[in-house]
Amino acid sequence: MRRSRSRKGAPGIVEVARRAGVSPATVSRCFNTPDSVKPDTRSRVAQAAEALGYIRNRAAGTLHNQMSGSVGLVVPTIDNAIFSELVDAFAKQLRTHDCTLLIATHDYDLEQEVAIVRSLLERRIDAVALVGFEHNAVTLRMLDTQSVPVLSIWNYRDNAPLPCIGANNFAAGEKAADHLLALGHRDIAFLFPSDGSNDRAGDRRHGALRAAERAGINSPASRLIDCPYDIDQAKARAMALLSRDAPSAIVAGNDVIAQGVLYACQALGVPVPGRVSVVGIGDFRGSAAIEPRLSTVRLPARTIGRSAADAIVAMSGGNPFRLPSRQEVPFEWIERDSTAPPRV
Amino acid sequence: MRRSRSRKGAPGIVEVARRAGVSPATVSRCFNTPDSVKPDTRSRVAQAAEALGYIRNRAAGTLHNQMSGSVGLVVPTIDNAIFSELVDAFAKQLRTHDCTLLIATHDYDLEQEVAIVRSLLERRIDAVALVGFEHNAVTLRMLDTQSVPVLSIWNYRDNAPLPCIGANNFAAGEKAADHLLALGHRDIAFLFPSDGSNDRAGDRRHGALRAAERAGINSPASRLIDCPYDIDQAKARAMALLSRDAPSAIVAGNDVIAQGVLYACQALGVPVPGRVSVVGIGDFRGSAAIEPRLSTVRLPARTIGRSAADAIVAMSGGNPFRLPSRQEVPFEWIERDSTAPPRV
DNA sequence: CGCGAAAATGAAAACGTTTACATTTTTATT
DNA sequence: AATAAAAATGTAAACGTTTTCATTTTCGCG
Numbered sequence: 001m002r003r004s005r006s007r008k009g010a011p012g013i014v015e016v017a018r019r020a021g022v023s024p025a026t027v028s029r030c031f032n033t034p035d036s037v038k039p040d041t042r043s044r045v046a047q048a049a050e051a052l053g054y055i056r057n058r059a060a061g062t063l064h065n066q067m068s069g070s071v072g073l074v075v076p077t078i079d080n081a082i083f084s085e086l087v088d089a090f091a092k093q094l095r096t097h098d099c100t101l102l103i104a105t106h107d108y109d110l111e112q113e114v115a116i117v118r119s120l121l122e123r124r125i126d127a128v129a130l131v132g133f134e135h136n137a138v139t140l141r142m143l144d145t146q147s148v149p150v151l152s153i154w155n156y157r158d159n160a161p162l163p164c165i166g167a168n169n170f171a172a173g174e175k176a177a178d179h180l181l182a183l184g185h186r187d188i189a190f191l192f193p194s195d196g197s198n199d200r201a202g203d204r205r206h207g208a209l210r211a212a213e214r215a216g217i218n219s220p221a222s223r224l225i226d227c228p229y230d231i232d233q234a235k236a237r238a239m240a241l242l243s244r245d246a247p248s249a250i251v252a253g254n255d256v257i258a259q260g261v262l263y264a265c266q267a268l269g270v271p272v273p274g275r276v277s278v279v280g281i282g283d284f285r286g287s288a289a290i291e292p293r294l295s296t297v298r299l300p301a302r303t304i305g306r307s308a309a310d311a312i313v314a315m316s317g318g319n320p321f322r323l324p325s326r327q328e329v330p331f332e333w334i335e336r337d338s339t340a341p342p343r344v
Numbered sequence: 345m346r347r348s349r350s351r352k353g354a355p356g357i358v359e360v361a362r363r364a365g366v367s368p369a370t371v372s373r374c375f376n377t378p379d380s381v382k383p384d385t386r387s388r389v390a391q392a393a394e395a396l397g398y399i400r401n402r403a404a405g406t407l408h409n410q411m412s413g414s415v416g417l418v419v420p421t422i423d424n425a426i427f428s429e430l431v432d433a434f435a436k437q438l439r440t441h442d443c444t445l446l447i448a449t450h451d452y453d454l455e456q457e458v459a460i461v462r463s464l465l466e467r468r469i470d471a472v473a474l475v476g477f478e479h480n481a482v483t484l485r486m487l488d489t490q491s492v493p494v495l496s497i498w499n500y501r502d503n504a505p506l507p508c509i510g511a512n513n514f515a516a517g518e519k520a521a522d523h524l525l526a527l528g529h530r531d532i533a534f535l536f537p538s539d540g541s542n543d544r545a546g547d548r549r550h551g552a553l554r555a556a557e558r559a560g561i562n563s564p565a566s567r568l569i570d571c572p573y574d575i576d577q578a579k580a581r582a583m584a585l586l587s588r589d590a591p592s593a594i595v596a597g598n599d600v601i602a603q604g605v606l607y608a609c610q611a612l613g614v615p616v617p618g619r620v621s622v623v624g625i626g627d628f629r630g631s632a633a634i635e636p637r638l639s640t641v642r643l644p645a646r647t648i649g650r651s652a653a654d655a656i657v658a659m660s661g662g663n664p665f666r667l668p669s670r671q672e673v674p675f676e677w678i679e680r681d682s683t684a685p686p687r688v
Numbered sequence: 689c690g691c692g693a694a695a696a697t698g699a700a701a702a703c704g705t706t707t708a709c710a711t712t713t714t715t716a717t718t
Numbered sequence: 719a720a721t722a723a724a725a726a727t728g729t730a731a732a733c734g735t736t737t738t739c740a741t742t743t744t745c746g747c748g
Contacts, residue, residue: 010490012704023728028706038714038726053489058466059406060705063733068403070446070467078422079432080629088423091449100463102414103447105435119444122402123414145397146354231630259630266635285424286575286603291610356734367698372736382696382744404735407703689748696743706732714725 011052020048031056062124070100071312072120072128076108076198081256081284082229083131086154089305090129097313099126108197110136121146126316129153129308132199133161149315153308155200156328163315165308165327169200172297172331173207176251176279179295179333181215183341185249185277188212189241190219191227191234191261192253201229201253204281208251223247227257234260235267242268246276248342255280255287258294262338273340283334293336304329355396364392375400406468414444415656416464416472420452420542425600425628426573427475430498433649434473441657443470452541454480465490470660473497473652476543477505493659497652499544500672507659509652509671513544516641516675517551520595520623523639523677525559527685529593529621532556533585534563535571535578535605536597545573545597548625552595567591571601578604579611586612590620592686599624599631602638606682617684627678637680648673 017024022041029037030045037045048054062068073090075083091101102120106112113130117139120128127149130139143150152164180188192205212219222245227237234257238250242264252258258280265272272278272292280287283298307327361368366385373381374389381389392398406412417434419427435445446464450456457474461483464472471493474483487494496508524532536549556563566589571581578601582594586608596602602624609616616622616636624631627642651671 014704024705025707025729026727029727032706036726041726053486055462055465055486055490057407057468057704059403059412059468060703060733062403063401063407063704063735064706065733068467077432078435079429081425081428084425084428085423088421088449091422091447092451095448095460095463098463100446100467101448102444103435104439104445105432107436116439118399119439119442121399123412123444124401124403142397142399146399231633235633260633263633263635289575289579289604289607291607358734368735369699369737370697373697376736380696385696401734404703404733407705407734408736409703691748692746694743694745696741698741699739700737701739702737703735704733708729708731710727710729712725712727714723716723717721718719 011054013054013056016045016048016052016054019052020045066124067126067316068124069098070102070123070125071316072102072104072117072123072125074104074106074113074116074120074128074130076131077105078103079105080229081286082254082282085285085301086305089302090153090309091305093306093309094313097309099309099313108195110134110139110197114138114142117142121148127151127312129312130162131155133157133164134197134199149312151308151312151315153304155203156326157203158326160326163311163325165311165329166304167299167329167331169203170207170210172281172299173204173209173251174211175207175297175331175333176204176281177208177211179279179335179339180249180251180277181211181217183249183277183339185342186217187223187247187342188217188219188249188251189223189225189247190251190253191225191237191241191257193228194226195228204253227253229254229256231256231260231263234258235264236260238264239268242270242276246270248275249277249339250279252278252280255282255284255294255296258296258338259286259290262290262292262294273338275343277339277342279339288336292338295336295339296334298332298334300329300331355398357398357400360389360392360396360398363396364389410468411470411660412468413442414446414467414469415660416446416448416461416467416469418448418450418457418460418464418472418474420475421449422447423449424573425630426598426626427645429629429645430649433646434497434653435649437650437653438657441653443653443657452539454478454483454541458482458486461486465492471495471656473656474506475499476541477501477508478541478543493656495652495656495659497648499547500670501547502670504670507655507669509655509673510648511643511673511675513547514551514554516625516643517548517553517595518555519551519641519675519677520548520625521552521555523623523679523683524593524595524621525555525561527593527621527683529686530561531567531591531686532561532563532593532595533567533569533591534595534597535569535581535601537572538570539572548597571597573598573600575600575604575607578602579608580604582608583612586614586620590614592619593621593683594623596622596624599626599628599638599640602640602682603630603634606634606636606638616682619687621683621686623683632680636682639680639683640678642676642678644673644675 152162156166238261280296287294496506500510582605624640
């Protein structure tokens with residue numbers, strides 16, 4: 001029994017070259033710089049490649065010129081409406097650049113992230129996109145040592161420590177709270193995850209709280225509720241809150257939480273927006289369909305995903321101008337039916 | 345200005361070898377077969393690698409032995425609760441095997457799938473997982489020529505044309521309908537996507553219809569409604585249906601559709617399950633929280649994802665026993681609050 | 689101590705491309 | 719038609735590992 005050798009009998013560039021009656025170099029050029037080969041030769045090569053079922057081996061090229069044509073994407077999770085839209089858009093746009101996507105998730109565990117990034121680096125990805133700004137120092141150092149461009153996606157800050165493309169989560173949080181305040185609400189509860197490694201949630205929460213303060217409201221601890229991005233837990237937390245001492249309005253850390261809150265209201269027979277107003281952040285799939293239709297801050301996940309893909313391809317081109325140092329993608333307030341002035 | 349050369353100054357295996365005072369071969373062995381090197385040497389090497397910040401280049405290894413340590417996963421989309429759980433579990437389990445995931449989506453377009461698989465093959469993935477059984481012949485031929493193992497995931501059939509791991513979607517459809525029939529419903533509407541390339545949905549639909557037939561019900565065309573896996577569209581379709589001529593029960597092609605149906609009922613003030621019973625298929629995140637809590641057939645996405653990851657790693661080991669020819673993962677009927685006997 | 693076997697290591701040849709450079713062919717210009 | 723310049727192609731040397739085979743070191747045991 002021999003070793004695994006040439007993938008069974010799959011032909012290489014030299015077989016194609018032989019069949020087309022040219023040198024391997026010419027075949028290579030047909031794929032990489034087609035304009036540099038005579039149309040006639042080109043078609044002979046194409047025909048030979050087709051006949052042989054040739055599929056080039058990018059690993060060989062990668063070895064030679066350090067470009068793999070793949071980029072890495074590291075997200076906390078995709079098992080959640082939060083990121084799936086972003087990832088989907090990113091993946092699709094990447095394909096238009098003939099670039100493949102290596103993806104990995106770490107469940108908000110930054111230790112895992114280190115291992116993941118190392119693994120991506122071993123595969124010589126051309127660039128990597130990470131969600132948010134909170135990262136292990138080791139992660140960042142490795143990336144730097146290997147001089148692999150990094151792009152932080154999803155969140156945006158004026159003073160971001162990394163090139164980034166995303167929405168201003170602080171402002172989004174402000175916006176959500178401001179809407180409620182403008183309607184006249186004074187007793188507002190905030191349901192946000194507190195996870196320290198989640199800077200997006202942190203920014204939103206700070207933004208919302210800042211808005212409340214600005215309006216002269218000092219929220220007691222009982223109005224600041226810790227809640228993960230999980231619909232079941234959100235529903236449970238909201239039911240506890242509502243059956244004890246319902247506020248007149250609730251700001252949810254994202255639409256998943258808002259959805260849980262809405263279900264809690266239904267379960268308890270609390271009218272929305274009659275008795276309680278609810279705002280979300282994100283505008284996920286389904287937020288426009290839920291009853292009552294959810295008022296929320298739309299974070300343009302697809303736009304971010306697409307721009308990020310374009311940017312990362314540009315960055316990985318070895319381009320010295322690591323282009324989009326920072327790009328803020330605007331969000332939008334979407335008013336629907338889950339908010340109204342407080343009962344007097 | 346030179347070409348891109350050795351990634352800036354990132355050290356290679358020979359630098360590590362020099363620093364540790366051993367040959368490159370020994371360094372290589374430290375990573376691949378640590379037991380074959382003396383503990384003392386091993387630690388010297390580890391130390392040198394650490395000091396230099398060495399990250400091995402798998403492309404080089406791939407070139408040599410045809411194993412990349414990456415597998416491909418091709419799904420229609422991840423922008424949807426349907427697959428995100430599956431993909432997430434698959435990705436996580438793969439990491440436990442120190443294997444990376446190349447992912448791509450084709451939006452139910454089998455032409456795209458061909459291009460995607462070619463692109464994955466160029467990166468020399470060790471195996472590839474595809475969703476379902478419907479694939480372009482070219483796709484399958486390429487895979488065969490390159491002798492790359494394929495695993496079909498998500499759906500299961502006794503006579504599947506490919507090794508597969510998944511749930512029996514036909515039986516799941518039967519189960520959903522049977523529950524309604526057992527409750528005494530005779531006027532049932534079916535909301536399913538009809539997309540020809542979606543064998544999972546097709547199987548479910550056939551299963552549900554078969555169950556109805558078996559009960560002596562011959563559903564008129566007006567009860568067979570075409571509906572994509574999209575919550576907004578499902579809601580719209582359901583509103584049209586309910587406001588015209590409401591059936592006593594609805595089988596939804598999956599939980600996303602069911603969710604839309606439930607929202608439609610709320611929007612119209614149709615009591616569930618009082619006036620209309622609704623069953624879903626899938627048991628997605630949120631189906632247990634929605635009001636009324638959705639009765640559904642739980643398809644164990646995470647279990648499938650995990651098993652599929654294990655299986656594909658086993659298959660890519662060059663193992664001649666392409667192990668799990670077919671593996672059926674059982675589903676489970678989850679009865680909650682959206683179903684009841686018909687009003688008399 | 690010495691011997692043979694086993695374990696650890698080293699030397700060097702792959703692996704399948706890409707690309708700088710050399711060479712040949714084509715084209716444009718006179 | 720001759721020639722210079724441009725375009726097309728070929729030659730061969732990388733790229734950074736892994737692995738076979740050969741060599742050296744270590745070990746067990748008489």
